[in-house]
Amino acid sequence: MSKKDGGLSDALGYIMGTPSDGVEPSPTALNTVEQRPTMSDSVEHSRLSFRLPEGKRQELERIAARRGMNLSNLVRSIVFEYLEKGR
């Protein structure tokens, strides 16, 4: 049975320059994905379109800036982190 090695994943993130920086996505940010409230904005990434709730874009941009990411990549990473936690 194949298993994912979380510790190794962190090590690989460091090696490849994509470390988990210890900054957890804020609960608000997670909620924007989970609760799907009023839609007023969107982020395009490839074929996926993530719609953001009104007024949350600036907050997400601040989180993205802290992580050295752009907004599109941050939203995508939040989605993946959310999926990981949901497993």
Add this chain to the structure above:
Amino acid sequence: MKIIVVANRKGGTGKTTVAYNLGASYALAGSRVCYLDLDSQANLTQLCGQTPTTLDSFKAVQPVALSPMVSILPATKQFAQLEDEINRLIDRNAYLKAEIMPHLVGFDYLIIDTAPSLSILNINALCIADMVHVVVNADSFSFMGLAEMRTILGQVKSINQRMEWRIVLNAAHKNRNMTGAAIDALRKEHGFSGIEIPNRQHFADSNARKRPAIDLDEIREPFRALAAIV
């Protein structure tokens, strides 16, 4: 420095993903790795969190350090222009060797990801390779591409005698009848490395997160074997 080229004339076989995870495997084992992205699609560049560079920056050969272990010389969207320039050179097979390689120092491994073409840049890469991993899938088109690669590699061998090459089976669906037959045929091919990388959703997930997929032991093992070849 060992130079490893990941290639196939056919597109979509997973060259970039194999190159990325192979580099990560070397780095994880303590080697210093530099990627060289020769595909103007720049997917390896993007996997490494970088953006395609300009042709002038590419020519300046300033690798971007992703960590103390891993660097990348990003691709440019202007490779077509560079190839026009290379094609006008007298020794057009030696551009990478003469203009790029002298500046790539301090690495144990150079992993070169190529475009699915017979471009002069790809030929340049083959001409400096210690090892070429020909990444194939278990389908009929891959077999056709493999035949073409054999011809090309045979010709390059006259220029670069030290080059060796191996076939690496990527995205193997062992449980499908047709694929099983193709895998059996591939196992009999001269040059088959014996390495079969499984088809797993984890690759797509990891690529989207810009992370190697070798944190999954089922994927880590074939890449460990691949890294052990050179």
